[in-house]
Amino acid sequence: MGMPQRIAVPATLILKNARVWTVDPRLPQAQAVAIRGNTVAAVGRDEEMEPLIGPGTRVLDLRGQLLLPGFHDAHTHWVWALLREWGGFSLYGVRTVPEAQRIVAAFAREHPDADWLLGSRWDANRFQGGHWPTRADLDAVVPDRPVAIRDLDGHSAWVNSAALRRLGYHRDAPDPPGGRIVRDADGEPTGILLENAHEALPSPPVPPPERFRALLREGAAALNRLGLTSLCNNGLPPGGFEEIVRLAEEGGLTVRLSEWPSLEALEEAQAMRRRVRESEHVRVVGLKAMLDGVFSAHTAWMLEPYADAPGNTGFPLIDPETLFLQALRADAAGFQVILHTIGDRAVREALNLLARVQERNGRRDSRHRLEHIERAHPDDLPRFARMGVIASMMPQHATSHVEDYVRSRLGEARSATAYPWRALLEQGAHLCFGSDWPAIDLVAPNPLEQLYVAVTRATGPDHRGAPWHAEQALSAAEAIRCYTLEGAYAEFTEDRKGSITPGKLADLCVLSQDILEPPPERILEAEVTLTVFDGEVVYRKE
Ligand SMILES: [Zn+2]
Structure with missing residues (x-):
C-alpha cells in the first residue's frame, strides 16, 4: 500500500510491531494493521500507520508476535455442545464402567426431577478397550429412570433398560431405517444403539432464553x-x-x-x-x-x-x-x-x-x-x-x-x-x-x-x-x-x-x-x- 493521506480519519485501533501474516497474496506480510470501526483500514509498516493515530486511537505494541486473521472453524455442533454441557453430564476421558457409574449416579442424585438423564462424549472406541458396555451396567446405578449417553462422534449411544422400554426397543422391535439396535445372542437389545436408532432419544433440555x-x-x-x-x-x-x-x-x-x-x-x-x-x-x-x-x-x-x-x-x-x-x-x-x-x-x-x-x-x-x-x-x-x-x-x-x-x-x-x-x-x-x-x-x-x-x-x-x-x-x-x-x-x-x-x-x-x-x-x-x-x-x- 502507499502512504495513507495526511488528512485521513484516525484509526480506532492500531496493532504495530507485529509479524503480520495476512493470508492475502497481494501483500502476504506486513508489520502493522490499522482498524477503523469494525474494518481493516490499512496494512503496512509501522511508520505508515502514524498519520492514522489520532487522540482517540488505541495503539498496541505486539512486540514481534504473529498476527493472523481470526480462525474460522468450518464444522461444529457448538450450540448442542453448550446445551449438553449445561443440561447433562459428560463422560469425556472416562474409560471404565465403575468410573462411568459414579458419574451417572451422582448426576441422578443431583437431578431427582429429571425425566431423562442425558450424557454425552462417551468414547466408545477407548472405553474398556473398545468393548461395548451394556444396559445392565447402567441399570445397576439407575434402574427406574431412562439414561442415555451419546458417544463422542454422535453415531452411537449407550442406554439402560428403562430407556429401551421408553423407546419401545424390545426384543421383537425392528431396527429403525438407517439404524441398528445392537442385540445379544438371544436377540435381546444390549443397550447400544447405532446411527438412526438413537435419533428417537430426547434432545437436551433447553434453558430459558x-x-x-x-x-x-x-x-x-x-x-x-x-x-x-x-x-x-x-x-x-x-x-x-x-x-x-x-x-x-x-x-x-x-x-x-x-x-x-x-x-x-x-x-x-x-x-x-x-x-x-x-x-x-x-x-x-x-x-x-x-x-x-x-x-x-x-x-x-x-x-x-x-x-x-x-x-x-x-x-x-x-x-x-x-x-x-x-x-x-x-x-x-x-x-x-x-x-x-x-x-x-x-x-x-x-x-x-x-x-x-x-x-x-x-x-x-x-x-x-x-x-x-x-x-x-x-x-x-x-x-x-x-x-x-x-x-x-x-x-x-x-x-x-x-x-x-x-x-x-x-x-x-x-x-x-x-x-x-x-x-x-x-x-x-x-x-x-x-x-x-x-x-x-x-x-x-x-x-x-x-x-x-x-x-x-x-x-x-x-x-x-x-x-x-x-x-x-x-x-x-x-x-x-x-x-x-x-x-x-x-x-x-x-x-x-x-x-x-x-x-x-x-x-x-x-x-x-x-x-x-x-x-x-x-x-x-x-x-x-x-x-x-x-x-x-x-x-x-x-
Ligand atoms: Zn459433524
Whole structure:
C-alpha cells in the first residue's frame, strides 16, 4: 500500500510491531494493521500507520508476535455442545464402567426431577478397550429412570433398560431405517444403539432464553480465547435461531456464526435466510444432510467391505434418490448443499448426485460441500475441483484414531489414501478445515491442535505418536489458509473476511509463537494472546 493521506480519519485501533501474516497474496506480510470501526483500514509498516493515530486511537505494541486473521472453524455442533454441557453430564476421558457409574449416579442424585438423564462424549472406541458396555451396567446405578449417553462422534449411544422400554426397543422391535439396535445372542437389545436408532432419544433440555443467551455469550468468549472469530454451526434447539440473531443484534455474540439448517427443512431455511439477509454476524447459506455414518461403528458407506468385517460395506443413512430430490430443490432455491460423507462409496454417490443436480439446474457458483471425506477413491479426487465442490475436513479426525480402528477397518492399502488433504489441494480443490466439536477427542475446539496435526500428521490423542502418511501433510501457511480464508470462501464471505486486507472485517488473532517457522512443535506451544472481533479487543491474555 502507499502512504495513507495526511488528512485521513484516525484509526480506532492500531496493532504495530507485529509479524503480520495476512493470508492475502497481494501483500502476504506486513508489520502493522490499522482498524477503523469494525474494518481493516490499512496494512503496512509501522511508520505508515502514524498519520492514522489520532487522540482517540488505541495503539498496541505486539512486540514481534504473529498476527493472523481470526480462525474460522468450518464444522461444529457448538450450540448442542453448550446445551449438553449445561443440561447433562459428560463422560469425556472416562474409560471404565465403575468410573462411568459414579458419574451417572451422582448426576441422578443431583437431578431427582429429571425425566431423562442425558450424557454425552462417551468414547466408545477407548472405553474398556473398545468393548461395548451394556444396559445392565447402567441399570445397576439407575434402574427406574431412562439414561442415555451419546458417544463422542454422535453415531452411537449407550442406554439402560428403562430407556429401551421408553423407546419401545424390545426384543421383537425392528431396527429403525438407517439404524441398528445392537442385540445379544438371544436377540435381546444390549443397550447400544447405532446411527438412526438413537435419533428417537430426547434432545437436551433447553434453558430459558435469558440463560441460553448467557451460555452463548460465555461460549463465544471461550472461542475467542482460542483465536476463533467465525464458525459454522450445525443444529439448534427450537427457538434457538431467534435468540442467536437477537444476541448478535445486541452485539453480544463475539463470533460470526453460519447456521446449517437441515436439507429436509427448505421452507424453514428460507425464512431463516430472509431473517438474516443483512447480517454480517449470522448467516444461512447451506443446508446439511448425512449420507453415511462413521468408521468406528462400521457405518461409513464403503465401495469394498471393511477389512475387519467381511461382507460389511456400511450403509447409507438415507435413500440416495430422496437425497437427490432434496438437493435439487435446495440448489434451485440458491442454497449450498452440505453432505456428511465419510466412506468412499458415500463420497462417490454424493459427487454423482451433485453432478446430476448441476445437470438439471444448470451450473452456478454453488460451492456445494462434502464434509469429512475420510476416504475417497483416488479416481474421485479430481472431481472436486472440476465440479467446484468444496472439501471440508477435520485434521484431528485423521490421526487420533488411526491405531484404534482406522487401520484395521480399512486395511493397509486403503488407509494409505485416507484423509487425502495434500492430494485434494494438488488437484486444485478448495479445502477448508474444522474441528467437528464436540465430536472430537480434545478438551476444546482448539485450532492450534488441528493445525499441528495438519502440518505433522502426528497420531494419537495427544499427538505424540509417529506421523501417519506424512506425504499428505500441509505446510503451516497452507494449513492456516484452510482455517481462515478457505473457511470464508466455503460460506461465500471471502470478500469480507478470512484475510487481513483493507476493507475487510477486522477479525484477528495474535499468537505468542511464530508458527510459520519450524519446528512445528511451536504450534502446540503457541498461545493466543489477543483476539479482535469486529474491530474490538474481545480477549487479551494478561
Ligand atoms: Zn459433524
